[in-house]
Amino acid sequence: MNFDKKDYTFSDLIDIIYMLRSDNGCPWDRVQTHDSIKMNLVEEAYEAIEALDSGDKMKFADELGDILLQVVFHSVIGEEDKTFAVSDVINAVCHKMVSRHTHIFGNDKADTPDEVLDTWNKNKLIEKGLKSNAEDLKSVCHYLPALIRARKVQSKAAKVGFDWDSVSGALDKLSEEIEELKSAINAQNEENISEELGDLIFSAVNVSRFLKVEPEEALTKSTEKFISRFEKLENAAKSQNKELSDMSLSEMDKLWEDIKKQ
Secondary structure, three states: OOOOOOOOOHHHHHHHHHHHHOOOOOHHHHOOOOOOOHHHHHHHHHHHHHHHHHOOHHHHHHHHHHHHHHHHHHHHHHHHOOOOOHHHHHHHHHHHHHHHOHHHHOOOOOOOHHHHHHHHHHHHHHHHOOOOHHHHHHOOOOOOOHHHHHHHHHHHHHHOOOOOOOHHHHHHHHHHHHHHHHHHHHHOOHHHHHHHHHHHHHHHHHHHHHOOOOHHHHHHHHHHHHHHHHHHHHHHHHHOOOOHHHOOHHHHHHHHHHHHOO
């Protein structure tokens, strides 16, 4: 095969991975396993989201290519192990798309995005053999970032009516959890502190769900804002010929409040 091309196909990508995994291939690629590269898939997914948010569509396309590489890499390893091949991956997702879109390929009816999601979830429960709503909650992937998993669990519970009537109820619960955390801190009960802090964060996610704000994105933005303000804080200190480590907390707080007003 000619590996030096202007334009490549999906089949070329598969052939490239086979070449890299061959006896005459790359020493690194040859020794990789599902476990050794599993975190690469996670990292590439996050990098693709970052590229999407940057607004650079070609960079996004490039990062999607890295995700596709991971899919093909795992598929080639699977074929070598005689467990599955890329054709099995494609068949699985195609069957899933057809079986869950019964409003298109079956007899269900769904005219709005919300109705489509209801149909999708109904079919998903059938496919996975889940017999109760509790089993549905348990089925939410444990490997998801905690904020995302909490939101998905809450949304599933809300689907059967276990939810506040409005955001005010969620806000009241948030205030209640703050007080319970304070009590745990005053009691110096480390295990209870951890539990109450978790309840507080869970309640904050509930508020974000009512406000239709993705908690993961909101926290990311707040973290970036903190970094930006901290950089300004450090620069402001340097303009006074000071290092942050030599300043008192009150001095830093004064600069911080000035930065917040900018």
